[in-house]
Amino acid sequence: MGKHTSISPEGAADRLAIRELVEAYAHCADRRDAKSQMALFTPDAHFVVYMDAKDPTPSQELHSREGLAPVFADLNRYAATMHFLGQTTILTLTGERGTAETYCMPHHYISGKVRSLMIAALRYTDTFVKMDGAWLFAERKLYVDWLEQRELS
Numbered sequence: 001m002g003k004h005t006s007i008s009p010e011g012a013a014d015r016l017a018i019r020e021l022v023e024a025y026a027h028c029a030d031r032r033d034a035k036s037q038m039a040l041f042t043p044d045a046h047f048v049v050y051m052d053a054k055d056p057t058p059s060q061e062l063h064s065r066e067g068l069a070p071v072f073a074d075l076n077r078y079a080a081t082m083h084f085l086g087q088t089t090i091l092t093l094t095g096e097r098g099t100a101e102t103y104c105m106p107h108h109y110i111s112g113k114v115r116s117l118m119i120a121a122l123r124y125t126d127t128f129v130k131m132d133g134a135w136l137f138a139e140r141k142l143y144v145d146w147l148e149q150r151e152l153s
Helices: 009-031 034-038 066-077
Strands: 041-050 060-062 080-093 097-110 116-131 134-151
Touching (some): 009 034, 009 066, 009 080, 009 097, 009 116, 034 066, 041 066
Parallel strands (some): 041 134
Antiparallel strands (some): 041 060, 080 097, 097 116, 116 134
């Protein structure tokens, strides 16, 4: 086990704000609030998707906040989603920048004649920046470790 060191009140506040940013992303996704979800990113945000976490070639790469709109709109094809967040491990944190890794298991429900549930095991590696006192995603890399499709009765 690692040694715990004391952190300043400002450091603790930054860590909480980063965790709340990660949680806001999942909340906005599940509520289909693409506008608020996009606002969590810097204008020049870099968003990279690796549908196979073992493949170093990205499946998708975007280079702006506005470019995220179709990615977030794609969730509308599901009747409902629920993003279960696991740990967020802060890797580095300075006054204005930070990095972290977050585990997530989104559940995507598909309704219709055949109801199904798609569950993914994801990891996000993030770079954050503090702008005007608020933490934002500067870069978000999404790695898909595995997908599972279940038919529901």
